[in-house]
Amino acid sequence: MDREALQERFGLLGDTPAIKHVVDKIMQVAKTDITVLLQGESGVGKDVTARAIHSISDRKRNDLVIVNCGAIPEGIIESELFGHEKGSFTGAHEARKGYFEKADGGTIFLDEIADTPKNIQVKLLRVLENGEFFRVGSSKMYTSDVRVIAATNKDLWTEVQNGNFREDLYYRLDTVKIKLPPLRERQDDIIPIFKKFVSEFSAKYDSVFRGFSDEAKELLVSYRWPGNVRELKNVAEQLVVLEKSQFVDAEKLQKYLKGRQHHGSTDNLPIVAEQQADNQNFESSTGSDSALIYRALVEMRTDITDLKKMLAKFLYSSFSSKEMKALPEAMPRNIDPNNISVFINDDGDQELGVTTPEFSDSDLDSDDENLNQFFEGKEIPSIEEAEKFLIMQALKKFEGNRRKASEALGVSERTLYRKLDQYELQ
Numbered sequence: 540m541d542r543e544a545l546q547e548r549f550g551l552l553g554d555t556p557a558i559k560h561v562v563d564k565i566m567q568v569a570k571t572d573i574t575v576l577l578q579g580e581s582g583v584g585k586d587v588t589a590r591a592i593h594s595i596s597d598r599k600r601n602d603l604v605i606v607n608c609g610a611i612p613e614g615i616i617e618s619e620l621f622g623h624e625k626g627s628f629t630g631a632h633e634a635r636k637g638y639f640e641k642a643d644g645g646t647i648f649l650d651e652i653a654d655t656p657k658n659i660q661v662k663l664l665r666v667l668e669n670g671e672f673f674r675v676g677s678s679k680m681y682t683s684d685v686r687v688i689a690a691t692n693k694d695l696w697t698e699v700q701n702g703n704f705r706e707d708l709y710y711r712l713d714t715v716k717i718k719l720p721p722l723r724e725r726q727d728d729i730i731p732i733f734k735k736f737v738s739e740f741s742a743k744y745d746s747v748f749r750g751f752s753d754e755a756k757e758l759l760v761s762y763r764w765p766g767n768v769r770e771l772k773n774v775a776e777q778l779v780v781l782e783k784s785q786f787v788d789a790e791k792l793q794k795y796l797k798g799r800q801h802h803g804s805t806d807n808l809p810i811v812a813e814q815q816a817d818n819q820n821f822e823s824s825t826g827s828d829s830a831l832i833y834r835a836l837v838e839m840r841t842d843i844t845d846l847k848k849m850l851a852k853f854l855y856s857s858f859s860s861k862e863m864k865a866l867p868e869a870m871p872r873n874i875d876p877n878n879i880s881v882f883i884n885d886d887g888d889q890e891l892g893v894t895t896p897e898f899s900d901s902d903l904d905s906d907d908e909n910l911n912q913f914f915e916g917k918e919i920p921s922i923e924e925a926e927k928f929l930i931m932q933a934l935k936k937f938e939g940n941r942r943k944a945s946e947a948l949g950v951s952e953r954t955l956y957r958k959l960d961q962y963e964l965q
Contacts (some may be wrong), residue, residue, distance in 0.1 A: 540595060542566070549591040551584065552735060552768075553728035557720040561588070564717050569595045574667065576652075576712045577690040579719030582769030585690040588719065589648040598686055601645030604638050609651035616659055618675045621666075627676020637674065639666060639683045652689040652712065653698050660705045667711050687712075693963065722764040722771060729760050732768065736775035746779050751787035758789045762796050927962045930955070934964070 542562050546552065551562055568575055569592045577585045586605065593603040611619050618628075622637030638647060649655075655663065666672045670682045689712050698704035722729060741748050751759075764770055774795045778787055785791070933944040945955040958964075 540566075545591065545595070549587055549594070551587060551591065552732045553725055554731070555725040555728050557725045558728065561717060561719060564715075565591050566595070568592065568715050568717075570597060572686050574686075574712060574714045575688045576695070576714070576716045577688065577719060578695075578716060579690075579692065580721050580765075580767055581692050582767035583719040583721060584768055585692075585719060586648070586650065588717065589646075589650075589688045589690065592688060593646040593648075593686075596646065596686070598645050602642055603646045603648060604642040605648045605650065606638050607650045609654035613656050616656065617662065620659065621662065621672045621674055622681075623675035624677045627674075631676070634674075637672075639672060639685055640681065642685045643683045644685070646686045646688060649687065649689045651691060653691040653693040653695060653704060657703075657705065660708050664705065664708045664711055667708075722767045726760050729764075729771065730756060733759060733771060733775055736772050737779060740776045740779040744779055746783045748779055749784060749786040751792065752789060754789035755787050755792045758792055758796070923962070926958065927964070930958055930962065930964065 540548075542559065545566065546558075546562055551558065551565075553559075565588060575592060577588055579585055589605070590603065593599060606620070608616070618631075618635070618637065620637050620639060622635050622640055623631050625631055625634045649663075662672060666683065666685075667687055670684060671680055672683070673680060695704055695709050695713070699706050699709050737748050740746070766773070774792075777795050778792070782791060929948060930944070933947050934941070937943040937947065941955055941959075942952060945952045948955065950958075
């Protein structure tokens with residue numbers, strides 16, 4: 540099977556050198572049993588890549604077992620991976636095979652491998668080295684002839700340095716690494732991939748797509764696509780269904796570009812700096828740029844609401860609900876449009892920001908030592924920085940108990956889990 544046929548069969552779309560390099564590597568490793576580590580952001584197609592490797596390998600007649608390590612609760616992940624014997628724990632009414640036994644003779648795809656608990660990492664190392672493992676509650680050794688493909692959206696070496704991932708397991712997994720590029724790094728592929736998705740969904744829903752304007756095309760290419768190909772596919776489907784028989788302009792398209800800010804980056808704004816070969820500074824932002832800035836500010840409201848709840852709970856934890864209601868309203872802050880400017884960040888990229896005054900200790904009413912240390916000598920921190928700090932303090936206070944931490948912060952457990960994932964505090 541040649542490269543073009545492989546891409547067409549498995550949907551590894553694109554003609555840029557970056558994606559061609561990925562396909563070439565898939566073809567090189569597929570016929571071997573070597574362990575493969577897939578690294579890339581969410582939505583770049585790690586699962587599609589794993590399926591492609593298995594489907595053209597010598598193991599293709601046996602099962603491909605897909606395991607999302609981050610979605611399995613810590614208390615049962617060992618049983619899920621390696622199986623258990625009858626009566627080995629409450630609820631174990633019968634013996635059960637684990638994923639490694641089910642994948643015997645085939646391939647196991649361990650997605651989000653970085654989220655595997657440390658005690659399970661030891662057992663994974665053993666099964667990767669010699670195929671040996673024990674079921675939960677059993678002293679009998681089992682073996683499995685299985686090819687391992689692992690995937691992560693994190694930097695595993697950084698996880699090793701932070702003490703979250705075993706170094707010996709890292710070296711065992713990092714035999715062959717395939718880095719899947721984010722969509723924003725292969726912009727020439729965006730329009731062809733989008734057109735293919737539109738064509739497929741038009742046929743599926745018996746709809747007619749009338750096309751889109753040049754401005755809409757420019758917006759498609761300049762958008763950062765934090766959700767990558769998965770997000771691009773979702774946008775194409777929404778346009779076909781919701782804008783049926785409509786000609787799509789930039790204004791209509793903008794409604795479906797919902798990327799959220801993360802770690803201070805303007806993921807929901809177009810890429811501007813990367814399109815400037817000479818890295819010149821912008822002189823002004825007008826017209827559609829102003830609309831995009833306004834949209835970014837509006838979409839910050841949800842995060843601001845969560846942060847206000849956390850701050851109130853953290854600073855006034857001893858107050859009753861009645862006393863909380865009696866607290867004076869926060870002073871409103873009006874953002875002067877003239878203070879919105881473009882600046883160059885540490886990576887040399889241009890970003891949008893709001894000019895803020897220096898923040899001194901006299902501005903703090905709280906006598907909390909940790910908060911003083913956090914704000915001391917800094918400009919006003921970003922929402923993300925403040926939110927991450929409060930979450931860390933709450934988890935530290937309650938010794939990692941997430942239920943108590945969420946109650947103290949005044950947010951739901953679900954919100955806390957989402958924030959932990961967002962700030963990589965797992």
